[in-house]
Amino acid sequence: MNAFSRLSRWASSPRSDVRPDLVRRCAPVALGALLVMSGCRANVSEDAPVEPDGPAVEMALTEAADASASTEAGDESSNASEDASSDAASDESMAGGESVTVPPLPTMVPEERETLPPLYLKVDDLPADPEWVAERTTAQAATVDASGVRADFRLSDALASSGITWRHRATPDGAKEMKNNHYDHGNGVITADVDGDGLLDLYFVSQVGSNALYRGLGGGEFEDITAQAGVGLDEVISVTASFADIDNDGDPDLYVSTIKEGDHLFLNEGGGTFVDGTAAAGLGYKGHSSSADFFDYDKDGNLDLYLSVVGVYTGRSEQAAAADTNDLEDPLAYRYWVGLSDAFAGHAYADRLEVSRLYHNEGGGVFADVTEAMGLGTDPSWTGDMAPIDANEDGWIDLYVLDMQGNDEYYENQQGQAFVRRSREVFPYTPWGAMGAGTLDMENDGDLDLLVTDMHSDMMENTTAEYDKLKMRQQWPESTLRTGGISIFGNALFEADGGAFADVSDDTGAEMYWPWGLSIGDLNADGYEDALISAGMGFWFRYGPNSLLLNNAGAGFVDAEFAVGLEPRPDGSLFRPWFVVDCDGPDAGNRHCDGEEGIVRYAEAHSSRGTLLVDIDQDGDLDVIMGEWNAPPMVLTSNLSELGGLNYLTIDLEGTTSNRDGLGAVVRVISGAMTQTFAHDGQSGYLAQSDQPLYVGLGDVSAADRIEVTWPTGATQVLEGPIASGTAVEIVEESASE
Amino acid sequence: MTARRRALRPTALLCAAAVAFIATACGGSGMPEGPVVVELTGIDHEWYVRYPGVDGVLGTDDDRYGTRDVLLPTGAPVTLRLDSLDYTYFFRVPEVGLLEAAMPGAGLTLALTTTAEADLALDMDTMCGLPVPEVERYVRVLSQTEFLRRMSELPTTDEAMSTAAAAVDMLEPDTDFAQRLSGGAP
Numbered sequence: 016m017n018a019f020s021r022l023s024r025w026a027s028s029p030r031s032d033v034r035p036d037l038v039r040r041c042a043p044v045a046l047g048a049l050l051v052m053s054g055c056r057a058n059v060s061e062d063a064p065v066e067p068d069g070p071a072v073e074m075a076l077t078e079a080a081d082a083s084a085s086t087e088a089g090d091e092s093s094n095a096s097e098d099a100s101s102d103a104a105s106d107e108s109m110a111g112g113e114s115v116t117v118p119p120l121p122t123m124v125p126e127e128r129e130t131l132p133p134l135y136l137k138v139d140d141l142p143a144d145p146e147w148v149a150e151r152t153t154a155q156a157a158t159v160d161a162s163g164v165r166a167d168f169r170l171s172d173a174l175a176s177s178g179i180t181w182r183h184r185a186t187p188d189g190a191k192e193m194k195n196n197h198y199d200h201g202n203g204v205i206t207a208d209v210d211g212d213g214l215l216d217l218y219f220v221s222q223v224g225s226n227a228l229y230r231g232l233g234g235g236e237f238e239d240i241t242a243q244a245g246v247g248l249d250e251v252i253s254v255t256a257s258f259a260d261i262d263n264d265g266d267p268d269l270y271v272s273t274i275k276e277g278d279h280l281f282l283n284e285g286g287g288t289f290v291d292g293t294a295a296a297g298l299g300y301k302g303h304s305s306s307a308d309f310f311d312y313d314k315d316g317n318l319d320l321y322l323s324v325v326g327v328y329t330g331r332s333e334q335a336a337a338a339d340t341n342d343l344e345d346p347l348a349y350r351y352w353v354g355l356s357d358a359f360a361g362h363a364y365a366d367r368l369e370v371s372r373l374y375h376n377e378g379g380g381v382f383a384d385v386t387e388a389m390g391l392g393t394d395p396s397w398t399g400d401m402a403p404i405d406a407n408e409d410g411w412i413d414l415y416v417l418d419m420q421g422n423d424e425y426y427e428n429q430q431g432q433a434f435v436r437r438s439r440e441v442f443p444y445t446p447w448g449a450m451g452a453g454t455l456d457m458e459n460d461g462d463l464d465l466l467v468t469d470m471h472s473d474m475m476e477n478t479t480a481e482y483d484k485l486k487m488r489q490q491w492p493e494s495t496l497r498t499g500g501i502s503i504f505g506n507a508l509f510e511a512d513g514g515a516f517a518d519v520s521d522d523t524g525a526e527m528y529w530p531w532g533l534s535i536g537d538l539n540a541d542g543y544e545d546a547l548i549s550a551g552m553g554f555w556f557r558y559g560p561n562s563l564l565l566n567n568a569g570a571g572f573v574d575a576e577f578a579v580g581l582e583p584r585p586d587g588s589l590f591r592p593w594f595v596v597d598c599d600g601p602d603a604g605n606r607h608c609d610g611e612e613g614i615v616r617y618a619e620a621h622s623s624r625g626t627l628l629v630d631i632d633q634d635g636d637l638d639v640i641m642g643e644w645n646a647p648p649m650v651l652t653s654n655l656s657e658l659g660g661l662n663y664l665t666i667d668l669e670g671t672t673s674n675r676d677g678l679g680a681v682v683r684v685i686s687g688a689m690t691q692t693f694a695h696d697g698q699s700g701y702l703a704q705s706d707q708p709l710y711v712g713l714g715d716v717s718a719a720d721r722i723e724v725t726w727p728t729g730a731t732q733v734l735e736g737p738i739a740s741g742t743a744v745e746i747v748e749e750s751a752s753e
Numbered sequence: 754m755t756a757r758r759r760a761l762r763p764t765a766l767l768c769a770a771a772v773a774f775i776a777t778a779c780g781g782s783g784m785p786e787g788p789v790v791v792e793l794t795g796i797d798h799e800w801y802v803r804y805p806g807v808d809g810v811l812g813t814d815d816d817r818y819g820t821r822d823v824l825l826p827t828g829a830p831v832t833l834r835l836d837s838l839d840y841t842y843f844f845r846v847p848e849v850g851l852l853e854a855a856m857p858g859a860g861l862t863l864a865l866t867t868t869a870e871a872d873l874a875l876d877m878d879t880m881c882g883l884p885v886p887e888v889e890r891y892v893r894v895l896s897q898t899e900f901l902r903r904m905s906e907l908p909t910t911d912e913a914m915s916t917a918a919a920a921v922d923m924l925e926p927d928t929d930f931a932q933r934l935s936g937g938a939p
Contacts, residue, residue: 195840195841195879195880195881275927275930275931275934276934277934300931301930301931301934301935302930302931327926327927327928327930329924329926329927329930330924330925330926330927331924331925331927331930332924352927353924354924355924355926356839356840356841356923356924357837357839357840357841357856357857357880359841359880359881360841360854360856360859360880361926363856363859364859364926366926366928367926367928474880474881491843491852491854491880492843492852492853492854494853494854494856494859494861495841495854495856495880552881554881556881604920606797
């Protein structure tokens with residue numbers, strides 16, 4: 016096998032991480048660089064006619080179709096490519112003066128994979144469940160049993176008894192228009208005790224129709240108080256939301272991001288009613304907003320805001336649409352900004368970049384945009400979310416900025432005075448298409464690790480379910496990737512070690528298919544935090560199950576979604592009605608009417624987006640709220656508390672010198688030989704931030720010996736035990752004089 | 754016609770004028786020096802292909818038009834210009850590891866040299882990992898004689914492409930929305 020035939024196979028076959036020797040030879044343009052190598056030749060079809068003087072058919076590749084997009088003189092349309100290419104080429108030296116040498120990626124062996132065609136499903140002609148669902152259910156029961164991880168609890172459908180009747184609705188871009196853009200990323204769900212009654216409430220976000228605030232009544236029941244709270248926002252297309260006490264008055268305020276019509280800050284007046292304080296706060300960004308993360312970057316006691324912004328993925332025109340995509344009689348009652356068909360390549364066009372914003376909380380409910388002043392004005396990311404982490408353990412919150420169309424970025428906090436980009440220095444490789452992130456102390460070793468989910472890499476190859484635990488091996492050309500192939504094409508679990516991070520996702524079983532965001536929490540209360548990850552695309556893609564990764568005492572994750580009843584869905588189905596078209600009427604020109612006539616009803620695979628781990632029935636174990644795509648949410652209650660042996664605490668922090676929510680505090684719970692470490696960052700699921708107590712599973716230990724809280728100020732406060740299981744611990748920050 | 758489409762057409766014409774194709778088609782003396790430039794445009798999940806005619810120059814009245822398959826001559830350097838009027842498409846020839854994107858207005862090109870006849874399966878997929886379904890496409894590498902013959906049979910009008918393009922409602926990215934929504938100057 017000559018050199019090029021080997022390289023060609025590598026390039027054209029599905030593969031995972033890039034071989035380091037080939038990276039050096041062929042980077043910075045993963046496939047495009049292959050084309051510039053002189054003498055590169057590919058053997059192609061063995062069936063092709065043989066010529067006397069050479070292989071049957073050769074295609075000698077002599078010129079680059081490289082990251083510079085090979086624009087030719089006079090081509091006026093090349094500017095976007097050149098600009099973006101320049102961004103990629105300077106990956107090691109741009110903003111912040113970062114200049115680092117990127118070490119090689121781990122070696123992975125290429126392999127062929129079976130890929131799938133699109134699923135064109137009609138409601139009246141749904142296929143039988145694929146065999147892998149039953150096979151995985153059986154296999155997972157065995158692996159869970161063999162692992163020894165506690166998975167004897169069950170999650171059961173409690174939607175009907177919950178009183179929640181709201182459902183998510185999507186724009187037609189994510190339905191019959193079938194456009195590839197960010198509308199299909201769906202929406203978030205969050206929790207907080209908005210009325211101060213000691214029970215957690217829920218806020219659901221929809222693209223179409225009203226968002227919904229449900230007041231917790233106890234015992235897993237809720238009532239809809241959206242109207243009286245005044246937070247429905249049914250006139251705009253919402254994205255997600257966050258709860259945080261931005262004015263330190265003791266109740267959670269609400270931030271809702273929207274598409275282009277302006278974000279909203281609702282101030283909690285107590286008792287579960289809100290007033291819109293957007294204008295007075297100086298907020299209301301009008302763009303393609305996503306998550307709103309509140310944290311205190313300068314330790315002044317006020318929560319600042321990092322607003323993740325995706326990028327321009329809509330056009331100039333609005334379109335009327337019906338809320339119910341399955342009802343032809345539903346009136347065209349709302350309008351939405353029509354999305355771009357090529358939005359997932361939007362990062363290649365410089366004029367579509369929207370820079371995420373950092374707002375400083377000036378106090379008194381007023382914010383100031385300090386993005387440029389703090390060194391974040393050149394961030395190139397298409398960002399859905401940000402993880403506030405103290406990566407260098409200096410006590411100042413740093414920014415891990417997720418890029419859903421490129422490598423993630425990391426900005427180090429310079430003691431509240433500026434942020435400096437140290438992306439590749441600290442995280443040499445990151446997921447290419449990151450969607451969500453959460454911190455956990457995987458091994459209870461005191462270091463806070465970072466789990467990052469990557470959905471967009473899964474768009475590169477539509478593989479069968481047997482490859483769900485493997486990374487993508489087929490990648491896009493460098494003109495689209497723009498990272499020089501120096502990326503992880505799947506989830507990452509960055510194991511922390513004194514400020515250094517190494518990806519151990521494959522060693523720990525953290526990979527999965529089509530993930531969105533994640534919720535970190537100890538579902539089995541064994542003292543090791545687990546990860547609940549929403550998943551699945553819907554559309555023409557196969558079913559992708561939600562994932563429950565149970566932490567096996569730090570040794571790795573054990574897949575348990577089928578074992579505990581998270582999967583399959585409560586009614587056992589894999590598909591649901593998606594939309595209807597009238598091929599003899601107004602939809603005659605729609606692509607879904609090609610070869611069809613009359614009324615045609617299409618179906619899609621179930622898929623989820625938002626996640627919450629919250630004890631909705633106050634029985635001491637964590638339950639699951641799963642925000643669905645174009646469907647009612649899933650409400651699943653755990654029976655762990657009924658099985659005996661449940662030991663846990665909840666810890667609610669109240670800052671005094673620090674921000675009232677205590678966000679940014681690090682909490683250590685010592686129980687017997689175990690020390691658990693938690694970052695109190697409010698991160699609660701896909702694109703979401705909530706205001707809820709920390710949940711601490713104690714495993715076999717019935718009491719905690721000690722709780723240590725390191726507040727954002729740097730002061731450490733100790734609560735000595737024993738603290739009995741079941742205690743709702745409230746810790747108020749002591750002043751320096753106390 | 755949207756502003757983007759109006760912009761794309763003259764751009765494509767200007768770009769095409771510089772490259773030679775066939776030195777002397779009538780004389781049958783083979784391919785000229787310099788690359789054969791072929792332009793592919795993805796529209797509504799199909800490739801529309803424009804070839805230089807017998808004058809060898811892309812962008813003249815002699816251009817030829819095809820759909821779906823891509824015809825190439827053997828033994829010639831070839832430059833493929835890739836464009837799209839709606840989605841981002843991938844031009845993928847798995848057998849030889851060719852892969853490039855066609856993004857609206859991005860002006861991406863793919864350069865190669867063909868050395869022997871072959872029919873190579875051509876994948877066309879959008880960015881969501883799904884191939885454009887149920888249609889087989891090929892890059893057909895033909896002898897120079899056959900290539901010229903096939904060129905002579907192709908139409909000199911872009912009727913199919915124009916019809917497809919007319920049906921595309923390509924949106925202008927809304928990059929000044931904040932000012933507009935605020936009532937400020939765009």
